[in-house]
Amino acid sequence: MAKKSEKDVVGKATEVTVKATEKADKGKAAGEKYVFLFGGEGTEGDASMKNSLGGKGANLAEMSRLGLPVPAGFTITTECCNAYFALGGQFPEGLKKQVMTALAEVERLMGRKYGDAENPLLVSCRSGARQSMPGMMDTVLNIGLSTTTIPGLIAKTNNERFVWDSYRRLIMMYADVVMEKAEGIEPYDGKGIRRILDEMLDQYKYIKDCKADTDLTAEDLKTLAHAFKRRIKEVLGTEFPDDPMQQLWGGIGAVFKSWVGKKAVSYRRIEGIPENWGTAVNVQTMVFGNMGDSSATGVAFTRNPATGQNLFFGEWLLNAQGEDVVAGIRTPSPLNNATKTDQNRDMKSMEDMMPATYKELDAIRLRLEKHYRDMQDIEFTVEEGKLYMLQCRTGKRGGKAAVTMALDMLDDGLINETDAVLRVNPNQVMEFLLPIIEPKLEAKSQWLLKGLPAGPGSACGEIVFTSADVVRATRMGKKVILVREETNPEDVEGMRDAVGVLTARGGMTSHAALVARGWGKSCIVGASEMQVDAPNKTLKVGDKTLREGALITMNGSAGTVYEGALRLVEPTAGEDYAEFLRFMSIVDKLRTMGVRANADTAVDARKARSFGAEGIGLFRMEHMFYGEGSAKPLFLLRKMILCITVADRVAVLKELFPYMKNDIKGTMEAMDEFPVTIRLLDPPLHEFLPHSQLGRLELSKALGIAEDEVRKRVDALQENNPMMGHRGVRLSVTYPEMTEYQARAIFESAAELIRDGKKVIPEIMVPITCDVRELRHTKEIVERVYAEVVRRFDLKKLKYKLGTMIEIPRAALLADQMAADAEFFSFGTNDLTQLTFGFSRDDIGSFMSAYLDQRILAADPFQTIDQSGVGALIEMATLKGRAVRPDLKVGICGEQGGDPASVEFCYKTGLTYVSCSAFRVPVARVAAAQAAIKAAKQ
Ligand code: ADP
Ligand code: MG
Numbered sequence: 001m002a003k004k005s006e007k008d009v010v011g012k013a014t015e016v017t018v019k020a021t022e023k024a025d026k027g028k029a030a031g032e033k034y035v036f037l038f039g040g041e042g043t044e045g046d047a048s049m050k051n052s053l054g055g056k057g058a059n060l061a062e063m064s065r066l067g068l069p070v071p072a073g074f075t076i077t078t079e080c081c082n083a084y085f086a087l088g089g090q091f092p093e094g095l096k097k098q099v100m101t102a103l104a105e106v107e108r109l110m111g112r113k114y115g116d117a118e119n120p121l122l123v124s125c126r127s128g129a130r131q132s133m134p135g136m137m138d139t140v141l142n143i144g145l146s147t148t149t150i151p152g153l154i155a156k157t158n159n160e161r162f163v164w165d166s167y168r169r170l171i172m173m174y175a176d177v178v179m180e181k182a183e184g185i186e187p188y189d190g191k192g193i194r195r196i197l198d199e200m201l202d203q204y205k206y207i208k209d210c211k212a213d214t215d216l217t218a219e220d221l222k223t224l225a226h227a228f229k230r231r232i233k234e235v236l237g238t239e240f241p242d243d244p245m246q247q248l249w250g251g252i253g254a255v256f257k258s259w260v261g262k263k264a265v266s267y268r269r270i271e272g273i274p275e276n277w278g279t280a281v282n283v284q285t286m287v288f289g290n291m292g293d294s295s296a297t298g299v300a301f302t303r304n305p306a307t308g309q310n311l312f313f314g315e316w317l318l319n320a321q322g323e324d325v326v327a328g329i330r331t332p333s334p335l336n337n338a339t340k341t342d343q344n345r346d347m348k349s350m351e352d353m354m355p356a357t358y359k360e361l362d363a364i365r366l367r368l369e370k371h372y373r374d375m376q377d378i379e380f381t382v383e384e385g386k387l388y389m390l391q392c393r394t395g396k397r398g399g400k401a402a403v404t405m406a407l408d409m410l411d412d413g414l415i416n417e418t419d420a421v422l423r424v425n426p427n428q429v430m431e432f433l434l435p436i437i438e439p440k441l442e443a444k445s446q447w448l449l450k451g452l453p454a455g456p457g458s459a460c461g462e463i464v465f466t467s468a469d470v471v472r473a474t475r476m477g478k479k480v481i482l483v484r485e486e487t488n489p490e491d492v493e494g495m496r497d498a499v500g501v502l503t504a505r506g507g508m509t510s511h512a513a514l515v516a517r518g519w520g521k522s523c524i525v526g527a528s529e530m531q532v533d534a535p536n537k538t539l540k541v542g543d544k545t546l547r548e549g550a551l552i553t554m555n556g557s558a559g560t561v562y563e564g565a566l567r568l569v570e571p572t573a574g575e576d577y578a579e580f581l582r583f584m585s586i587v588d589k590l591r592t593m594g595v596r597a598n599a600d601t602a603v604d605a606r607k608a609r610s611f612g613a614e615g616i617g618l619f620r621m622e623h624m625f626y627g628e629g630s631a632k633p634l635f636l637l638r639k640m641i642l643c644i645t646v647a648d649r650v651a652v653l654k655e656l657f658p659y660m661k662n663d664i665k666g667t668m669e670a671m672d673e674f675p676v677t678i679r680l681l682d683p684p685l686h687e688f689l690p691h692s693q694l695g696r697l698e699l700s701k702a703l704g705i706a707e708d709e710v711r712k713r714v715d716a717l718q719e720n721n722p723m724m725g726h727r728g729v730r731l732s733v734t735y736p737e738m739t740e741y742q743a744r745a746i747f748e749s750a751a752e753l754i755r756d757g758k759k760v761i762p763e764i765m766v767p768i769t770c771d772v773r774e775l776r777h778t779k780e781i782v783e784r785v786y787a788e789v790v791r792r793f794d795l796k797k798l799k800y801k802l803g804t805m806i807e808i809p810r811a812a813l814l815a816d817q818m819a820a821d822a823e824f825f826s827f828g829t830n831d832l833t834q835l836t837f838g839f840s841r842d843d844i845g846s847f848m849s850a851y852l853d854q855r856i857l858a859a860d861p862f863q864t865i866d867q868s869g870v871g872a873l874i875e876m877a878t879l880k881g882r883a884v885r886p887d888l889k890v891g892i893c894g895e896q897g898g899d900p901a902s903v904e905f906c907y908k909t910g911l912t913y914v915s916c917s918a919f920r921v922p923v924a925r926v927a928a929a930q931a932a933i934k935a936a937k938q
């Protein structure tokens, strides 16, 4: 296996190389343009050229075109980067000349000369791919300082300290990026040159009793620079280059090479960024924020990225270079007074210290937002009172902020409703519904355990190890988290009462995950580093042991568990929620596909409705055997399973009847005119068999048969492969009386509600069918009961629909036949995925992560629809079904119904609706609207 994947990687790499070589050759022939100027009137690129110039280069060009103060420079294209690799790490022909021409133009614009002894120009070499890869690639500042240029710059600036400070920075960055990383030198002991030099700096500061870098004098910095150079020679074996041209080309090559650096490669793998995009290099005139107290540097967002508030938000440092703010070497101050917090109240804002420059920057902020029509993330530097713009890009933001900004910009006429809806990542709207760990606190905390993020939101509580302990503790008013090896239906009561659920085993569609997600309950599954010792009520992680009652905090959206209690904050109702509702009303205006919820009780149905569900896509009959009040019906079910004669079974069914009716009626009443799809019983029998002696004893009493006989019957019912066993419609075939009673419960509930003036239309759904004859068999029973109920209630108005789930590939293959008797299809994508892949959904934990790591699968098909395989079945079944029955309603009710990519797929395939757990209904609504908008744009 390992060998094969290795070969694959090599194969792919050669492919890229070959393609790039072809391009490079073509480039040579056509004299491809590799270099684009920016900064002055001769700016050649613009924002649309991200693919060639990278995000940074394209936006530097765009800002130049807007007439903003951008230090002049040029961008070397990503195509050149590919050509460089195709040539085995050599610059393609013609590049040298293009760079020299561009450099001459920059020199002309800036009135300085690169490498000049009297009036030297310094530059930075900055990386920049199409998509921002924060901190993954390298940048070198202050290139061009050497024994010839240093005296000139000192004379010109009359600022010796600044020049030596810039030089020691150049040495540190250059040694790290160009001389070590780009040369592929693996530092001894994992301690790279950067760390060695940093330690020298710290030591020097300690000896000199300096607190900040700014306390070092020119003499100190000069001494350090020389010491650095000696040390570099010792450690790396090469001399720090003193020739400005050598420095420049070293910088350019190193930025290219940083594209294949370790960090960048693994980041691309995670983010799915193609290898052959390449990075651009931006060579840009240096401007200096470290020239004294009229100089500064900073980063800012045109609006607050955490709250969305329309206030200029950022950080700045006096007398510093850009890297200082980002690297967190010094604590930056807030940009303005309006955004100060309790922590930084005493620090001086730029607004106070440099009021005129701040005003200028604020004007640029407005200008940029107007131009890009979105929040921007910017970098700037002030050199002796003069402001320069060094970067801008669309800023990342949290969910609430995304909604707030979209609505504000809509109100200001900056964007229209379509744009507003597209601005919010569908998953982000969940943030409006769930409690979260106080973000700053979480950022500072180290997690104890990591698992799969199965149920969203955060929870904090004492750990307990059994469902019964949860119930007991909750009664005493405690908040507890249920910790299990894995959960089963008997844990449901505990799961419901617990504030969170944590399991060592299981995947994203394991029992615990499904249940928790449906409730919007914080849940982490598959935290495999944890050893659960339920009998002794302890859990172990490494050599750490936590006992019952220990406090933990879990972030179900990230899959992280923390020791102790971290503060949780409620996504407050009130203002935020009102904003959410307004946003969702715009979403619904642009949405065409229906969104329903999976819910089994009146309470859940009401919740689903409040989240905007337009019906129930999946009501499961067997829900009455789980959770609160399930003891009696569960006992009856067990009894029924063990019955041998029809008469005995009917007797039990009569007892079960009121339980069936209860929730059906409540749910239909809650949804009123919206449709409710009720799935006939599909209980996995193995989950319900009595395995304990006590359970068997109880049943033996109830049935009046010997315990031994009970054991025999249980053994006889044992299945080797229960997922493919005696379940679903198969039960209807073997025990028609079961279907009969279910149909009666549904029709009686509907009839009673209609009699009371409600407008309900039940949709009866048959599970796990593989042949139309199974459906016909069930339909005959349903029709018979329907006639009986209509007669009894004298109700002609009672209408219903009968349809089937499509969960078995054979049913999809024969969908035209199924549609002859089914009025609707609902794709049960959990089982359909299981049976199409042949992956047992309860056992994927042991191999899925390897499949994902090795990119055999791009995503877990139980979370997002496998569009090429399972999706092909869905598409085919929909087409075949509608060919026979044009008005066939088609929906999906698997877990993927709340996954944005799956929702988009369902829209494209022409599904009537998607159905998902109540908490994901808003996500599905946004995703459905976005799918419609995107389709209309094409
Ligand atoms: P990153 O992509 O990691 O932010 P950048 O290329 O933006 O890397 O550069 C790192 C820091 O150096 C930034 O703060 C940037 O503003 C600053 N910087 C880059 N080039 C220059 C320059 N020519 N003059 C002044 N500061 C610069
Ligand atoms: Mg940057």
Ligand code: MG
Pocket (backbone or CB within 6 Å): 682, 767, 768, 807, 828, 830, 831
């Ligand atoms: Mg199923």
